[in-house]
Amino acid sequence: MTNMDALLSKKIIGEFKASLRGVLVLPGDDEYDRGRRVWNGMIDKHPAMIAYCGDAGDVIKSVAFARTHGLLTAVRGGGHNVAGNAVCDNGIVIDLSRMKGIEVDAKSRIARAQAGMTWGEFDSATQAAGLATTGGIVSRTGIAGLTLGGGIGWLMRKFGVTCDNLFSVELATADGRLVTVNGQENQDLFWGVRGGGGNFGIVTEFTYRLHEVGPVLAGTVYYPASKCREILQFYRDYIAAIPDGLTTMFAYMAAAGIPSLSRLLHGGPVVAIHVCYTGPAEAGKKALKPLLDFGPPLLNVVRSMPYIELQSMLDSGAPPHMHNYWKSAYLNNLSDAAIEVLDAFSKTMTSPLSQVHIQHLGGAVKRTGEDVMAFSHRSALCVLNIVTKWEGLRGSEQHMQWTRDLEAAMRPHSTGGVYVNFLGEEGEDRIKAAYGPAKYARLAALKSKYDPTNFFRLNQNIQPAAGKSLDQMEHGANT
Numbered sequence: 001m002t003n004m005d006a007l008l009s010k011k012i013i014g015e016f017k018a019s020l021r022g023v024l025v026l027p028g029d030d031e032y033d034r035g036r037r038v039w040n041g042m043i044d045k046h047p048a049m050i051a052y053c054g055d056a057g058d059v060i061k062s063v064a065f066a067r068t069h070g071l072l073t074a075v076r077g078g079g080h081n082v083a084g085n086a087v088c089d090n091g092i093v094i095d096l097s098r099m100k101g102i103e104v105d106a107k108s109r110i111a112r113a114q115a116g117m118t119w120g121e122f123d124s125a126t127q128a129a130g131l132a133t134t135g136g137i138v139s140r141t142g143i144a145g146l147t148l149g150g151g152i153g154w155l156m157r158k159f160g161v162t163c164d165n166l167f168s169v170e171l172a173t174a175d176g177r178l179v180t181v182n183g184q185e186n187q188d189l190f191w192g193v194r195g196g197g198g199n200f201g202i203v204t205e206f207t208y209r210l211h212e213v214g215p216v217l218a219g220t221v222y223y224p225a226s227k228c229r230e231i232l233q234f235y236r237d238y239i240a241a242i243p244d245g246l247t248t249m250f251a252y253m254a255a256a257g258i259p260s261l262s263r264l265l266h267g268g269p270v271v272a273i274h275v276c277y278t279g280p281a282e283a284g285k286k287a288l289k290p291l292l293d294f295g296p297p298l299l300n301v302v303r304s305m306p307y308i309e310l311q312s313m314l315d316s317g318a319p320p321h322m323h324n325y326w327k328s329a330y331l332n333n334l335s336d337a338a339i340e341v342l343d344a345f346s347k348t349m350t351s352p353l354s355q356v357h358i359q360h361l362g363g364a365v366k367r368t369g370e371d372v373m374a375f376s377h378r379s380a381l382c383v384l385n386i387v388t389k390w391e392g393l394r395g396s397e398q399h400m401q402w403t404r405d406l407e408a409a410m411r412p413h414s415t416g417g418v419y420v421n422f423l424g425e426e427g428e429d430r431i432k433a434a435y436g437p438a439k440y441a442r443l444a445a446l447k448s449k450y451d452p453t454n455f456f457r458l459n460q461n462i463q464p465a466a467g468k469s470l471d472q473m474e475h476g477a478n479t
């Protein structure tokens, strides 16, 4: 029996349950064990209840119920966050995953989507009209968490990060109001929700700008793992001169998920360069030529494909419920010394399921001003993400240590900044590093205005500022 069961009578829980359009799942219910799981298999929490909200009204009711009864509150969209803050022990999980309504206005190129959608669901609705906006690289990731932290993906160099394409959100505040947040209403909050994560309230609906996205020239070129250093050197030089329509990602990974290579390499590692070109096909072929001409690849699967096919291309490398431990950093360059470190660690990777990703930024990501919103570190060259994964508990400490060691060895080559959506439970200093001191202070002032009691604290938490008002912060510090 949890503490909350003891504190809350059956009658109170029953009344709350009856008030919802959605479903309240309690310990002992058939759905409970499935419902308490998230993507990262390392997370094993036992909430007192899971409120699967049916609409924004349910979200408001759940916030009010949690406040009245002093319940620790977690908020879940797609459940993909590696830190696992979307669930909690003993408290309430406010789950939006059943809120999947979407309206696509093809003429105005706008989509209004409820917060429970995944990118796969969102993309298939917008692509029906030949449109898309920047989303993540795996189709099962939730639009909510990804958008609120920034959102990097295949279309970012052409159209900006996801939150650059955000027009408006509907947000349930800690004091139980549903407010519209955009460039006209609650502007201060609009600055904060674009990168500041779930700190300010629960978003029930997002409105995005869409772009015309026809078939993309996309796929992967694979090379032998033994060429890791050479490929990284090539990659560094190649990305220095590519057009904005081309987004690329380097990966050191197992060949296990690629049947033809897996047989050849017995599931061993490969080096991959994933690409997506959006725009006229001829220009795309020209942009990709140096890559396709470089050395004999093991396999080249670059071709014209629908954007939604690309969006699920990497899904098999990110299965749910495996143990995941990530470390990430922004890099300003890929110096020979940095490449040496990456090459050396590729040879000592402890779990064959792990991957090391380098996602190249630049283009439209860099062109938006650093002060425009909370999302930060736009001028970095790329994001390094060490995606360590394994099955079961065996070897956990060894895998985590390899990850920490690689992150430490790459620290001298990092900008010192980190992308908030790739953070695990890494403490306040790393959260501050996601924004830099001045922007963190502005976020803290915003937090004290909209959530002074830190009701929404299961996230990459920004502590409410004591003292300085938001006004002072906005006029005293802009970066």
Ligand SMILES: Cc1cc2nc3c(=O)[nH]c(=O)nc-3n(C[C@H](O)[C@H](O)[C@H](O)COP(=O)(O)OP(=O)(O)OC[C@H]3O[C@@H](n4cnc5c(N)ncnc54)[C@H](O)[C@@H]3O)c2cc1C
Binding pocket: 038, 039, 075, 076, 077, 078, 079, 080, 081, 082, 084, 085, 086, 096, 115, 135, 136, 137, 138, 140, 141, 142, 143, 144, 145, 146, 147, 148, 149, 150, 151, 152, 153, 197, 198, 199, 201, 202, 203, 204, 318, 421, 422, 458, 459, 460
């Ligand atoms: C396999 C995989 C691939 C990924 N690929 C990318 C990528 O390509 N690009 C990228 O930028 N990121 C990527 N990420 C990181 C991803 O952006 C974050 O994990 C993000 O938090 C996931 O959103 P979610 O809704 O699925 O997460 P959840 O775990 O449901 O939520 C994460 C946090 O977001 C907040 N939150 C969720 N929903 C709401 C809401 N409606 N209102 C307010 N706060 C809310 C809560 O604080 C919650 O703890 C990837 C992650 C994984 C596991």
